[in-house]
Amino acid sequence: MKGMPPARLFLLACRQLWRDARAGELHVLFLALLVAVAASTAIGYFSGRLSDAMQLRATEFLAADLVLQGTAPAEPGQLEAGRSAGLEHASVVEFSSVIATDQDMQLSSVKAVDDTYPLRGELRSADQPYGAETPGGRPGPGEAWAEARLFAALGLQVGDSIEVGRQPLRLTRVLTYEPDRVGDFYSLTPRVVINLADLPATGVIQPGSRVQYRELWRGTPESLASYRSAVEPDLQAHQRLETAKDGNRQIGGALARAERYLNLASLAAILLAGVAVALSATRFATRRLDASALLRCLGLSRHETLALYALQLGLLGLAASLAGVVLGWLAQHALFFLLKDLLAQEIPAGSAWPALAGIATGLVALAGFALPPLAALGRVPPLRVLRRDLLPVPASSWFVYGAALLALGLIMWRLSLDLKITAALLGGGLVATLVLGGLLLLALRGLRRALAGASLHWRLGTGQLLRHPLGAAGQSLAFGLILLAMALIALLRSELLDAWQEQLPDNAPNHFVLNVLPDERDAFAARVGQLATHAAPLYPVVPGRLVAINGEPVRQLVSKDSRGDRATRRDLSLTWSADLPNDNQLLAGRWWSDQPAGELPGVSVESELAESLALQLGDRLTFSVGGIDRETRVTSLREVNWDSFQPNFYMIFEPGTLQDIPATYMTSFYVPPGHERELIELARAFPSVTLLQVDALLAQLRGIIGQVSVAVEFVLLFVLAAGIAVLFAGLQATLDERIRQGALLRALGAGRSLLVRARRTEFALLGASSGVLAALGCELVSLLLYRFAFDLDWQPHPWLLVLPLVGALLVGSAGVLGTRRALEASPLGVLREA
Amino acid sequence: MTAILVARHLSKVVPSAEGALSILEDLSLTLESGDSLAIVGTSGSGKSTLLGLLAGLDLPSGGSVRLAGHSLSELDEDARARVRAEHVGFVFQSFQLLDSLDALENVMLPLELEGRADASSRARALLERVGLGARLRHYPRQLSGGEQQRVAIARAFAADPDILFADEPTGNLDTETGAHITDLLFELNRERGTTLVLVTHDERLARRCQRQLRLEGGRALVAEVLA
Structure with a gap:
C-alpha cells in the first residue's frame, strides 16, 4: 500500500470526527472553542458597534461626520x-x-x-x-x-x-x-x-x-x-x-478610554478561552494516545496519523468557530436590544471584521494550544499497543508553552493593536505564572507534612492534590488565571468609572468667563464668589504667538497638521501664575519657587505640545506679544488634564514677565440650576465680560459616559460568564480520573457523603489557592498596565484579598457540581478498567 | 510453502539504571505461511519484546527480521507501517478498541484505512461470523470483555492479513470465555490460512499451536514442534 491519498484521509477524518462527536468525546473542546469564539465575537461586535454609536454621538460636536x-x-x-x-x-x-x-x-x-x-x-x-x-x-x-x-x-x-x-x-x-x-x-x-x-x-x-x-x-x-x-x-x-x-478632547478622552477598556475585556475573554482550549485540547490528545498507537499498528504512517488528527481538530475548530460567531452575533444583538432605551439612537450595523476576528481567534487558539499535545500523538511509538507505559517522547516544554504564548500574543496584539498592553498583560501573566507556580509547589510540599494527622476527608481531598503536585499546581494556576482575568476586568471597570466621575464631578464648572477687565477683576470675583459654589482662580490672559525656537523661525520647524503646527498658526492664550494649577503635574524641570532666577524669564510648557515641537528644558522661545518679541527659556514641562473643565494653558509664564501688557482675565465656575436671573444680572453688570454656558456640553458628555458605563457593566458580565464556562470546561478535563477514583472508593466502601466532603475540601482548597494566586497576579498585572499602558496612578487594592474566598466558593461549588458524575460512578466501573 | 517470517540472531538491549540490560539474546526462527507459533515464558522473559520485533513495532539491537519478503531493519518507520497495513493483523490483551467507535466502526477502521468501498458489508459479515451480529451498534463500554475481544478479532481479520500477531489474547478473560476466544481464533486462522504468532501464559492455548517457543531470561529454551 502506498501512502494514503489526501481525499481518503480527509474523508476518514470527517467520519472519525462525526463518530467522536456522536460518542460525546468532543463536547468539552467544542464548548471551550464555542465560548472563546462567541465571547470574542460578541465583545468585538459590541465594542465596535458601541464605539461607532458613541462616535456618532460625538459627531454632533462637529455637526457632521467629516x-x-x-x-x-x-x-x-x-x-x-x-x-x-x-x-x-x-x-x-x-x-x-x-x-x-x-x-x-x-x-x-x-x-x-x-x-x-x-x-x-x-x-x-x-x-x-x-x-x-x-x-x-x-x-x-x-x-x-x-x-x-x-x-x-x-x-x-x-x-x-x-x-x-x-x-x-x-x-x-x-x-x-x-x-x-x-x-x-x-x-x-x-x-x-x-x-x-x-x-x-x-x-x-x-x-x-x-x-x-x-x-x-x-x-x-x-x-x-x-x-x-x-x-x-x-x-x-x-x-x-x-x-x-x-x-474634541473631552469626548476623545472618554471614547479612547472606553475603547481601551472594551479591548482589554475581549483580551481577558480570549485569555480565559485560551485556558479552556488548552485544557480540553490536552485531554483530547491524551485520550487519543492509545488510538494513535493502534492506527500506527494498522499501518498509518506517522505523518498520516498526525494529519488525521490535525484535520479532525481543524474541522472541529472551524465548526465550533462558525457556531460561535453566530452565537456571539446573536448575543450582541440581544445586548443592544436590552440597551435599546438607554442608547436611544441608531446603532451602525458593524462590519464583518469582528466575525472574522472571532473565527481567527478560535483557530489560532486551537493551533497554539492544541498543536503541541497533538504533535505528541504523532510521536506515540506503535509499541504502546503492547506496553501501555510507553509515552511519546515529550516535546520540550519550551516548545509547548512557547507555541501557546505565541498564539495568545498574536491574538492579543491583533485585537488590541497595542504592543504595550499586550506586553504588560502577557509579560505580567507569565512572570506571575512562573513565580506563583513555584510558590504553590513549595506550599503543597508543606501541606503534605502538615496533614499527616488530619481527618479522612481532608486526607482524601488533599491527597488528590498531593498525588500530582505538578498537576495540582497547573490546575490551580489555570483557575487562578480565570479569577485573575475576571478580577482585572472588574478592577479596571471601577477605575474607569472613577476616572470619568473625577473628570465630571457634579460640580464641574458649567460656566466659562472670558474678557474680565483688570479694573473689574476684584468686583467680578466678589460677585462670582456670592453666586457660584465652586470657582477656579482668575487667570490673566494675553494673546501671543510663538514665533521662534532657539532663534529659528518656528514655522520651519513644525510638521504639517501636527499639534505644534496648529498651536503656532494662531495666537495662544498666554498666562502667568505664581502657583502650579491644581490639576497640572510637573513632568520635568522645576517650578519658579524652587529655582534661582535666570537671565531670561521662565516659561512652563504643556508636555504634549513640547513633544510635538521637540522642546527641551533650557530651549529659548520667542513669543510675539502685542507686536513685540519676547524671549523666554523653557524651565519646566507640565502635564495638563484637558478633560477637566478648568481653564488650561499651553504656556504659563513666570510672574512679572508679561505684566506690562494689558491683560484680561478668565475663569470658570459652577452655578447650580435655578440661578438664571442672577446670571443675567451678572452679564448686565459686567457688559464687557464674555459668559459661556457649557451645561449642554456637560450634559452631553454625561450622557455618553452613562451609556458607556452601562456597556462596561454588561461586558463585565460577559467576561464573568466566559470565566465560569471555562471553569467547568477545566473541571471536565479531570473528570475521567475522578470517575475512576470515585468508583474505586465506592468499591472500597466509602459513602457518598465522604466523597462529597472530600471533593468539597479538595476544590475549596484549590479555589482558595487559585484566589491567592489571582490576587497577587492581578496586582502585578495591574501595576504593569497602569504604569506602562494607561498612565494611571497605581495603588494596592486591598479588596483583592477577598479573591481567595471567592475562589474557594466559586471553584468549590463549581467543582462539586461539575464532577457530580464522579459521585454517581458505579463501583462496578472499577472492574471494567484494565 | 514459503517463509513468511524469518528472524536471524535477534537481540534487544535496553539502557537501564544498572547499565545495559539484555532482554533478548541471539534468537532465530522461521515461520512458513499458515504456521502457528506460541511464544511462552514467565513474565519478563522477553515475550512481548519479541512479538514487537517480529511485527515491526520496534527495531532489534542486533540481527534482522524479514516479514513477507521485507527486511524490516532496512525500512523506516513509515515504510514498516505500510508493511503492517498490507500484511499484518493484531489482537491485544487489552483489546485496544476505540471507545468512541461502536463495534461495527471499530471493525471497519482498517478497511476504511485501505479505502475499501465494501467496508461496512465486510465488517458486518465478520461480526456475524464472531457471533456479534446483534450488537453492531454497541460501544466497547457496553460490551463484556469476551465480546470486546471478539470485536478485536473481527477487526484483526478484516483486512485479510497474511500473518496475525496476538498478545495474550485471553489474558484478560475468564477460562471459559478464553476458551471460546481461542476456538474462534483458530477457526478463523484455519479458514483463512493466516499465519499465527501468539504470546501467552496459557499452556492450553500454547498447546494448540503447531510450534512453541519457550523463553527464559531472553533466551530460547526449547522450540518444539507439535504434530
Whole structure:
C-alpha cells in the first residue's frame, strides 16, 4: 500500500470526527472553542458597534461626520467629490464682524449657515435671553439668532434689528446651543448665526478677510472613506479634514478610554478561552494516545496519523468557530436590544471584521494550544499497543508553552493593536505564572507534612492534590488565571468609572468667563464668589504667538497638521501664575519657587505640545506679544488634564514677565440650576465680560459616559460568564480520573457523603489557592498596565484579598457540581478498567 | 510453502539504571505461511519484546527480521507501517478498541484505512461470523470483555492479513470465555490460512499451536514442534 491519498484521509477524518462527536468525546473542546469564539465575537461586535454609536454621538460636536475646513472656499471639484460619493452636505462660513445697532457696536463671531445645517445634532434657542430652550430650526433669510450676552452687551430685545456689515437683519431668537461650538470656546466673542443666503449682501467678505469655510459632510463610513481618499491627497495648504475624534478632547478622552477598556475585556475573554482550549485540547490528545498507537499498528504512517488528527481538530475548530460567531452575533444583538432605551439612537450595523476576528481567534487558539499535545500523538511509538507505559517522547516544554504564548500574543496584539498592553498583560501573566507556580509547589510540599494527622476527608481531598503536585499546581494556576482575568476586568471597570466621575464631578464648572477687565477683576470675583459654589482662580490672559525656537523661525520647524503646527498658526492664550494649577503635574524641570532666577524669564510648557515641537528644558522661545518679541527659556514641562473643565494653558509664564501688557482675565465656575436671573444680572453688570454656558456640553458628555458605563457593566458580565464556562470546561478535563477514583472508593466502601466532603475540601482548597494566586497576579498585572499602558496612578487594592474566598466558593461549588458524575460512578466501573 | 517470517540472531538491549540490560539474546526462527507459533515464558522473559520485533513495532539491537519478503531493519518507520497495513493483523490483551467507535466502526477502521468501498458489508459479515451480529451498534463500554475481544478479532481479520500477531489474547478473560476466544481464533486462522504468532501464559492455548517457543531470561529454551 502506498501512502494514503489526501481525499481518503480527509474523508476518514470527517467520519472519525462525526463518530467522536456522536460518542460525546468532543463536547468539552467544542464548548471551550464555542465560548472563546462567541465571547470574542460578541465583545468585538459590541465594542465596535458601541464605539461607532458613541462616535456618532460625538459627531454632533462637529455637526457632521467629516468637515473640510479652510480659509478659502473649497474647490468645486472637492464639493463634487462629496456629492458624487453620495454624502449629505452643508456649508458654513465663519468670520468676525462688528455688529452694530443704532447706539452701539460689538465685535462678534458670525456664522452663516445654509438650510441643511446642522447635519448632526441641532441648534437650540430660546425666545428670551436665558429663557427655556427649544431644539431645532435655524435662522431664515433676513433673520439672525444671537447669544444672550450679545443681547446684554447691546441692550437688545428679540425683534430688534442689527446690522451685519451692510445688511440689516432681524433678531428672531436667542441662540443657546450650537453642536459644533464647543471645540474652541476659549477664544470667543458673542456668536451670531445668520442665513448663508444673506452673506453676499453683507459685503463683509473681501479678499484678505479672515474667514473660515467649513464644508460639512454626512454619510456612511464607506462613502466618507471614499470621499476622504479622493480629497485628502490634493488638500490645499490652508485646508484640513476634521473628524469627531480629533474634534474634541473631552469626548476623545472618554471614547479612547472606553475603547481601551472594551479591548482589554475581549483580551481577558480570549485569555480565559485560551485556558479552556488548552485544557480540553490536552485531554483530547491524551485520550487519543492509545488510538494513535493502534492506527500506527494498522499501518498509518506517522505523518498520516498526525494529519488525521490535525484535520479532525481543524474541522472541529472551524465548526465550533462558525457556531460561535453566530452565537456571539446573536448575543450582541440581544445586548443592544436590552440597551435599546438607554442608547436611544441608531446603532451602525458593524462590519464583518469582528466575525472574522472571532473565527481567527478560535483557530489560532486551537493551533497554539492544541498543536503541541497533538504533535505528541504523532510521536506515540506503535509499541504502546503492547506496553501501555510507553509515552511519546515529550516535546520540550519550551516548545509547548512557547507555541501557546505565541498564539495568545498574536491574538492579543491583533485585537488590541497595542504592543504595550499586550506586553504588560502577557509579560505580567507569565512572570506571575512562573513565580506563583513555584510558590504553590513549595506550599503543597508543606501541606503534605502538615496533614499527616488530619481527618479522612481532608486526607482524601488533599491527597488528590498531593498525588500530582505538578498537576495540582497547573490546575490551580489555570483557575487562578480565570479569577485573575475576571478580577482585572472588574478592577479596571471601577477605575474607569472613577476616572470619568473625577473628570465630571457634579460640580464641574458649567460656566466659562472670558474678557474680565483688570479694573473689574476684584468686583467680578466678589460677585462670582456670592453666586457660584465652586470657582477656579482668575487667570490673566494675553494673546501671543510663538514665533521662534532657539532663534529659528518656528514655522520651519513644525510638521504639517501636527499639534505644534496648529498651536503656532494662531495666537495662544498666554498666562502667568505664581502657583502650579491644581490639576497640572510637573513632568520635568522645576517650578519658579524652587529655582534661582535666570537671565531670561521662565516659561512652563504643556508636555504634549513640547513633544510635538521637540522642546527641551533650557530651549529659548520667542513669543510675539502685542507686536513685540519676547524671549523666554523653557524651565519646566507640565502635564495638563484637558478633560477637566478648568481653564488650561499651553504656556504659563513666570510672574512679572508679561505684566506690562494689558491683560484680561478668565475663569470658570459652577452655578447650580435655578440661578438664571442672577446670571443675567451678572452679564448686565459686567457688559464687557464674555459668559459661556457649557451645561449642554456637560450634559452631553454625561450622557455618553452613562451609556458607556452601562456597556462596561454588561461586558463585565460577559467576561464573568466566559470565566465560569471555562471553569467547568477545566473541571471536565479531570473528570475521567475522578470517575475512576470515585468508583474505586465506592468499591472500597466509602459513602457518598465522604466523597462529597472530600471533593468539597479538595476544590475549596484549590479555589482558595487559585484566589491567592489571582490576587497577587492581578496586582502585578495591574501595576504593569497602569504604569506602562494607561498612565494611571497605581495603588494596592486591598479588596483583592477577598479573591481567595471567592475562589474557594466559586471553584468549590463549581467543582462539586461539575464532577457530580464522579459521585454517581458505579463501583462496578472499577472492574471494567484494565 | 514459503517463509513468511524469518528472524536471524535477534537481540534487544535496553539502557537501564544498572547499565545495559539484555532482554533478548541471539534468537532465530522461521515461520512458513499458515504456521502457528506460541511464544511462552514467565513474565519478563522477553515475550512481548519479541512479538514487537517480529511485527515491526520496534527495531532489534542486533540481527534482522524479514516479514513477507521485507527486511524490516532496512525500512523506516513509515515504510514498516505500510508493511503492517498490507500484511499484518493484531489482537491485544487489552483489546485496544476505540471507545468512541461502536463495534461495527471499530471493525471497519482498517478497511476504511485501505479505502475499501465494501467496508461496512465486510465488517458486518465478520461480526456475524464472531457471533456479534446483534450488537453492531454497541460501544466497547457496553460490551463484556469476551465480546470486546471478539470485536478485536473481527477487526484483526478484516483486512485479510497474511500473518496475525496476538498478545495474550485471553489474558484478560475468564477460562471459559478464553476458551471460546481461542476456538474462534483458530477457526478463523484455519479458514483463512493466516499465519499465527501468539504470546501467552496459557499452556492450553500454547498447546494448540503447531510450534512453541519457550523463553527464559531472553533466551530460547526449547522450540518444539507439535504434530
